Amino acid sequence: MINYIIRRILLIIPTLLGIMIINFFIIQSAPGGPVERLIAQVKGSAVRATERISGSGGGAEYGPPSVPVSEGAVTRKYRGSQGLDPEFIKEIEKLYGFDKPLYKRFLIMMGNYLRFDFGESFFRDRKVVDLVVEKMPVSISLGLWTTMIVYLISIPLGIRKAVNDGTRFDLWTSFMVTIAYAIPGFLFAILLIILFAGGSYLKLFPLRGLVSEDWGMFPWYLKIVDYLWHIVLPITASVIGGFAGLTMFTKNAFIEEINKQYVITARAKGLGEKKILTSHVFRNAMLIVIAGFPSAFISALFTGTLLIEVIFSLDGLGLLGFEAAINRDYPVVFATLFFFSMLGLALNLIGDLMYMFIDPRIDFESREV
DSSP states (O other), rough: HHHHHHHHHHHHHHHHHHHHHHHHHHHHHHSSOHHHHHHHHHEEEHHHHHHHHHHTTOOOOOTTTTTOHOOOOOHHHBOOOOOGGGHHHHHHHHTTTSSSSSHHHHHHHHHHTTTTTOOOOTTTBHHHHHHHHHHHHHHHHHHHHHHHHHHHHHHHHHHHHTTTSSOOOOOHHHHHHHHHSSSSSSHHHHHHHHHHHHHSSSSSSSSSSSSSSSSGGGOOOHHHHHHHHHHHHHHHHOOOOOOHHHHHHHHHHHHHHHHSSSHHHHHTTTTHHHHHIIIIIIIHHHHHHHTTTHHHHHHHHIIIIIHHHHHOOSSSSHHOOOOOOOHHHHHHHHHHHHHHHHHHHHHHHHHHHHHHHHHHOOOOSSSOO
């Protein structure tokens, strides 16, 4: 097993490098980067300043206060509608590191990552690591709750569907599961807001945030109640589509085990259906379901909650990534991509190891990676 773990860890390095290379060149090649964004901001601010000056008859010139270059540089090199001086554009490119070729920027970035230096946000003026650490508890909270509830619903429902395969209960629940699977989580979130968050009908739950503004002043038991009160709608919206796939997966796993020869032999020996289900089928069928927990958590954490965080204004990693992509905040985009890719690869390795611990018959050691 040690050799297998070492090989998998070594395989993570080229896999992570490939992910970073592909995403780096695609994102950096897309139009509308931070340089273009800042140039547009400078032009817009300068035009507005010129309009204000013309209207008041004054002779002063102004630069945009949010531009991270000197005010004098802006006013000296930009004149109304005549555009920006090429030297000023080069100054902006140097500010963001775009004065270097694409491959050099990538090598510098990866070299910094090896030293655990993930840079600072272009537009938040904070270290990326600090931003990720600050937002992570929200996303982990949503991911854990979603994964736990999905498993608590899907496993019992999938087992009962397998035992009652082809019955009216199986048909009706399959219909409901299909409907739930077809409804996008973000669309269901909007429906929940309309119905229960003061959209058009009832106002039973808060619309935004994970806790109340004065949460810190509550006693500990009210803090728990307030937190649970806030996550009801986001978790419900996240769960509605997630449990459908796992339910059918659990059902199919149990049906496959029920139809195997050892179950037929157990029945021939006179064992009852309950004994067969609990002592034989359950243990074997649950192997793949339990071992898939890390992958389910990754899906809930990094993909399923992004739009949910945006809709319910939850200040987590999904909202951070969404805003970074919109603003072309490359340090945040690439650093979070690097961190999450590494975490995902590590959890996939943990999932494979769980297979080996749960079922000793599985032996990855004898296979080539």
